[in-house]
């Protein structure tokens with residue numbers, strides 16, 4: 001082996017080691033207190049026959065919310081938390097039904113929502129927007145196996161019909177990523193929004209703010225229009241990507257705050273504020289969304305290119 005090859009090999013090994021460290025840090029199973037475990041236990045959604053929630057409050061300790069639709073012909077779930085969450089989800093679902101999980105829908109590709117896709121695949125159909133698959137494969141790199149990437153994909157909309165349930169997945173435009181879906185339990189007038197809508201506090205008490213994943217096609221400019229299309233659907237109960245069960249009114253509040261944030265950044269751009277000054281000039285304290293300076297600069301970059 002010549003020197004360059006050796007060097008290349010060592011660098012690849014180092015990169016692989018770094019990538020692995022990053023992955024385990026992000027997906028390490030946290031130690032939870034009995035109170036926290038109780039908070040994350042599956043529960044029926046009041047007034048919604050056959051519909052359950054496995055709560056999720058953040059991307060670190062609890063993962064995203066998992067919706068569980070039980071029918072007499074099998075179970076449909078929406079999202080599945082982390083790579084290590086498969087056993088926990090199947091055990092909790094088995095505590096409310098003997099029916100098997102047959103369909104797994106992804107609201108988007110992030111590891112705290114679609115992390116255990118691969119574990120479900122031997123026994124369930126995993127379904128996601130085509131960009132969920134594309135983003136997963138790209139992020140895994142060319143040499144990785146396509147573990148966990150949905151085998152069934154759609155563009156604008158798809159439906160799953162099982163037993164007496166109908167579940168509709170809508171891709172309504174760009175926002176958190178370029179592959180977000182809002183998933184509607186039509187007969188129970190309940191929607192899982194994925195991270196297009198998040199609300200409240202993480203389990204560590206910090207406040208959740210919208211995250212635009214520019215590396216995976218997210219955008220601030222269309223997010224409000226995407227929410228407007230969600231609001232046009234027929235539902236009264238909302239499962240956010242992270243946070244408690246809510247109503248349509250909270251999506252409207254979130255939407256209005258987002259519109260306000262975008263319009264204030266646009267106004268700064270129009271008045272000549274530079275990228276270097278945007279964090280200092282922009283006042284969004286009243287919105288109660290703690291956005292890191294680099295997040296605000298990224299939104300500035302996007303909106304100033306339009």
Ligand SMILES: [Zn+2]
Nearest residue numbers: 108110176195
């Ligand atoms: Zn996400």
